[in-house]
Amino acid sequence: MIEKKDLILREIQRLTLLIKELITSVIDIEPEKIDAVVNQIDDVLKVEFNLSLNDISELSNNDLLIKMHQINEVHVDKLILLLFQVIKKSDQASTFNKPELIKKNILLINYLDESSKVFSVDRMHMKSALKQTL
Numbered sequence: 001m002i003e004k005k006d007l008i009l010r011e012i013q014r015l016t017l018l019i020k021e022l023i024t025s026v027i028d029i030e031p032e033k034i035d036a037v038v039n040q041i042d043d044v045l046k047v048e049f050n051l052s053l054n055d056i057s058e059l060s061n062n063d064l065l066i067k068m069h070q071i072n073e074v075h076v077d078k079l080i081l082l083l084f085q086v087i088k089k090s091d092q093a094s095t096f097n098k099p100e101l102i103k104k105n106i107l108l109i110n111y112l113d114e115s116s117k118v119f120s121v122d123r124m125h126m127k128s129a130l131k132q133t134l
Helices: 002-028 031-049 053-058 061-069 073-089 098-115 121-133
Strands: none
Touching: 002 031, 002 073, 031 053, 031 073, 053 073, 053 098, 061 098, 073 098, 073 121, 098 121
């Protein structure tokens, strides 16, 4: 039983580090080169979470929340930050629907605010910034 818990914990840590690396790659990239990073993000999200940026923007709110309910809270929090950074760096010509991705990111922030026991000032700042870009 302990081995199984250790395995699950290691997997959570691995995915958390992976998402953090993606966030760093978005922060460090030039805005005009964001599409290459978006493709990399899509590849990782598809493999690890069976999602892509397009999937996130195209899923109904209910279906997206069902998907998020199956993902660890720490990963949802990191996904919110990843989406926020992608939205900040991308322009309207991106390969995904930016206004819809903004709405979904706000939805995810609200979801985490309601389901998490941890209040996050950073999430509130992101939510405010996202609402201003709509």
